[in-house]
Amino acid sequence: MEAVDHLAPERNRAQFDVEEMKIVWAGSRDAFEVSDRMSRLVASDPVFRKDNRPMLGRKELFKNTLRKAAHAWKRIIELRLNEEEAYRLRFYVDEPAFTDLHWGMFIPAIKGQGTEEQQQKWLPLAYKMQIIGCYAQTELGHGSNVQGLETTATFDPQTDEFVINSPTLTSSKWWPGGLGKVSTHAVVYARLITDGQDQGVHGFIVQLRSLDDHLPLPGITIGDIGMKFGNGAYNSMDNGVLRFDDVRIPRNQMLMRVLQVTREGKCVQSNVPRQLIYGTMVYVRQTIVSDASCALSRAVCIATRYSAVRRQFGSHNGGPETQVIDYKTQQARLFPLLASAYAFRFIGEWLKWLYTDVTGRLQANDFSTLPEAHACTAGLKSLTTSATADGIEECRKLCGGHGYLCSSGLPELFAVYIPSCTYEGDNVVLLLQVARHLMKTISQLGSGKKPVGTTAYMGRVEQLMQCRSDVQIAEDWLKPNVVLEAFEARAARMSVACAQALSKFTNPEEGFQQLSADLVEAAVAHCQLIVVSKFLEKLQQDIPGKGVKQQLQILCSIYALFLVHKHLGDFLSTGCITAKQGSLANEQLRSLYSQVRPNAIALVDAFDYTDHYLGSALGRYDGNVYPTLYEEAWKDPLNESVVPDGYQEYVRPMLKQQLRNARL
Numbered sequence: 001m002e003a004v005d006h007l008a009p010e011r012n013r014a015q016f017d018v019e020e021m022k023i024v025w026a027g028s029r030d031a032f033e034v035s036d037r038m039s040r041l042v043a044s045d046p047v048f049r050k051d052n053r054p055m056l057g058r059k060e061l062f063k064n065t066l067r068k069a070a071h072a073w074k075r076i077i078e079l080r081l082n083e084e085e086a087y088r089l090r091f092y093v094d095e096p097a098f099t100d101l102h103w104g105m106f107i108p109a110i111k112g113q114g115t116e117e118q119q120q121k122w123l124p125l126a127y128k129m130q131i132i133g134c135y136a137q138t139e140l141g142h143g144s145n146v147q148g149l150e151t152t153a154t155f156d157p158q159t160d161e162f163v164i165n166s167p168t169l170t171s172s173k174w175w176p177g178g179l180g181k182v183s184t185h186a187v188v189y190a191r192l193i194t195d196g197q198d199q200g201v202h203g204f205i206v207q208l209r210s211l212d213d214h215l216p217l218p219g220i221t222i223g224d225i226g227m228k229f230g231n232g233a234y235n236s237m238d239n240g241v242l243r244f245d246d247v248r249i250p251r252n253q254m255l256m257r258v259l260q261v262t263r264e265g266k267c268v269q270s271n272v273p274r275q276l277i278y279g280t281m282v283y284v285r286q287t288i289v290s291d292a293s294c295a296l297s298r299a300v301c302i303a304t305r306y307s308a309v310r311r312q313f314g315s316h317n318g319g320p321e322t323q324v325i326d327y328k329t330q331q332a333r334l335f336p337l338l339a340s341a342y343a344f345r346f347i348g349e350w351l352k353w354l355y356t357d358v359t360g361r362l363q364a365n366d367f368s369t370l371p372e373a374h375a376c377t378a379g380l381k382s383l384t385t386s387a388t389a390d391g392i393e394e395c396r397k398l399c400g401g402h403g404y405l406c407s408s409g410l411p412e413l414f415a416v417y418i419p420s421c422t423y424e425g426d427n428v429v430l431l432l433q434v435a436r437h438l439m440k441t442i443s444q445l446g447s448g449k450k451p452v453g454t455t456a457y458m459g460r461v462e463q464l465m466q467c468r469s470d471v472q473i474a475e476d477w478l479k480p481n482v483v484l485e486a487f488e489a490r491a492a493r494m495s496v497a498c499a500q501a502l503s504k505f506t507n508p509e510e511g512f513q514q515l516s517a518d519l520v521e522a523a524v525a526h527c528q529l530i531v532v533s534k535f536l537e538k539l540q541q542d543i544p545g546k547g548v549k550q551q552l553q554i555l556c557s558i559y560a561l562f563l564v565h566k567h568l569g570d571f572l573s574t575g576c577i578t579a580k581q582g583s584l585a586n587e588q589l590r591s592l593y594s595q596v597r598p599n600a601i602a603l604v605d606a607f608d609y610t611d612h613y614l615g616s617a618l619g620r621y622d623g624n625v626y627p628t629l630y631e632e633a634w635k636d637p638l639n640e641s642v643v644p645d646g647y648q649e650y651v652r653p654m655l656k657q658q659l660r661n662a663r664l
């Protein structure tokens with residue numbers, strides 16, 4: 001029987017060139033080609049099957065993850081894939097695994113913090129996977145407060161070694177991915193002690209397990225920390241616990257790019273500036289922002305396709321019911337998420353540029369933009385991951401009851417995604433760092449120090465404190481300068497209000513603590529401004545393809561105006577816009593939703609996700625939802641027998657009992 005595309009009528013309504021949009025989404029024709037090829041390669045390989053994942057027990061799940069990782073590595077070698085292709089292939093395998101930390105944290109840490117010599121020794125081993133590494137920073141007692149870590153690395157001048165110890169239970173390393181069962185090595189963060197002096201927290205390369213039989217080396221206690229949220233989900237990862245009891249490593253295994261310990265045990269600052277380490281952080285956070293757009297777009301793709309298939313109410317004379325995507329409430333919940341997925345895609349792309357820019361400047365010993373770049377990536381990591389976690393849950397609700405089934409793909413996606421609000425910096429802690437940077441920027445305005453990069457608008461603070469939006473009709477909200485000014489004015493005024501409130505405290509730190517909830521809101525306003533302004537900048541570029549740019553303009557306006565609507569209190573209380581202008585923004589938003597509606601399916605098709613990657617009965621490309629849901633249900637282990645295990649022991653006796661004295 002020929003396959004039917006139930007969504008074909010929707011696809012035919014598109015007013016733009018989907019193939020060209022795919023290129024825009026991917027970033028370039030080349031990137032599209034690689035991504036498309038790798039996704040299809042993974043989808044067609046039975047080893048990468050994942051539909052049974054939520055049903056597997058932990059041990060089975062984990063073993064299967066090891067099998068997939070080994071198979072992926074085999075394919076990478078056989079096909080002689082380059083770095084980008086290999087990254088994409090692992091991405092589409094779509095299963096959290098030790099390899100994420102090996103490639104995403106262990107290698108970048110050595111690159112960023114190791115000396116040339118150390119890089120030459122360790123990186124070739126890591127690139128060939130002759131050693132497998134993880135990133136062991138967090139402890140049972142401390143995560144966000146890195147300076148509070150308790151693990152010690154004491155220099156022993158007699159033997160030219162560091163002695164690593166976990167002096168307390170709370171100093172046990174706790175959480176590192178890949179540590180529990182697989183990693184042979186780790187970059188361990190510990191307090192450096194030389195000559196009885198605490199020199200602060202530094203990174204050390206420590207071998208954990210034998211390369212012959214994988215047993216822990218002497219003095220090392222190591223294991224998995226246990227099941228995590230959800231079925232399948234992040235349980236394919238061996239987040240681990242690690243304790244050290246007098247573990248000795250050679251002196252040259254401290255990562256010494258910035259600080260060196262000499263043979264005599266003296267600490268010598270190298271000529272490489274400390275700030276270099278921030279470069280790695282910018283890199284890692286940029287990848288997290290890119291991942292946010294992938295996770296959100298995936299959830300949105302499922303919810304959009306299903307919303308076009310699902311019909312409820314509104315049948316006239318026996319005709320079809322209304323597609324739920326045509327309900328305005330559905331659109332008002334779904335389309336801002338669709339717009340956010342695109343917005344996050346472009347901000348991720350821009351962050352890639354920022355990383356290159358920062359790296360170039362660091363090499364030229366120019367640190368002027370570093371604090372701003374650091375704050376910006378911290379804030380964007382927080383903003384995009386929080387919005388994505390909330391957005392996936394909203395997509396589940398948009399799919400009604402069926403969204404709660406594992407076969408919708410949404411529960412597992414949510415469970416896998418949400419820890420990104422916590423790892424690589426708790427989102428609130430990161431926003432407080434952004435707020436500190438904003439307060440510093442404002443305090444330096446008087447001294448003539450010009451704010452740079454994404455804080456440059458603060459240089460026009462006087463004008464931004466006074467400007468009034470000149471929106472008169474709803475369409476005025478489509479003008480980029482009108483939107484930009486409203487967001488700049490709101491962000492500047494919220495920061496200035498915090499700075500003024502702070503100045504009333506004699507102890508600034510006490511003031512910062514007291515005002516921290518307001519400061520976080522000011523930081524969010526600043527980060528939203530960055531996303532809006534970079535989306536607007538993207539639209540300045542030449543974007544080929546019939547109707548492509550127009551669709552992006554609509555999505556950009558939806559992203560911005562939805563934020564105006566959601567944070568209307570901020571815009572009104574800071575006097576940036578009037579209540580009337582706020583309601584005009586909402587009016588414009590309604591009209592934009594109607595414009596997106598015929599293009600919705602094509603806009604999610606542009607993500608170019610295979611059915612394998614989506615892993616969803618609801619989000620299938622062909623919209624053939626109900627037969628798939630039906631078939632999936634029969635695959636459940638409970639349906640292997642008609643009468644369930646346990647019937648004879650527990651159900652039958654209940655049914656057959658002769659109750660005499662019940663009080664029911």
Ligand SMILES: Cc1cc2nc3c(=O)[nH]c(=O)nc-3n(C[C@H](O)[C@H](O)[C@H](O)COP(=O)(O)OP(=O)(O)OC[C@H]3O[C@@H](n4cnc5c(N)ncnc54)[C@H](O)[C@@H]3O)c2cc1C
Binds near residue numbers: 419
């Ligand atoms: C799935 C997963 C994978 C991980 N992988 C790794 C890994 O590979 N390697 C590794 O080293 N670590 C890893 N981690 C640990 C992770 O980095 C930490 O959990 C994270 O840094 C947060 O620290 P915490 O758990 O101590 O939270 P806490 O800091 O204890 O946060 C608890 C609460 O306190 C609040 N809070 C904390 N400080 C402040 C403050 N100054 N002001 C206001 N509020 C505050 C937070 O907002 C939060 O609400 C992982 C964690 C998870 C969940």
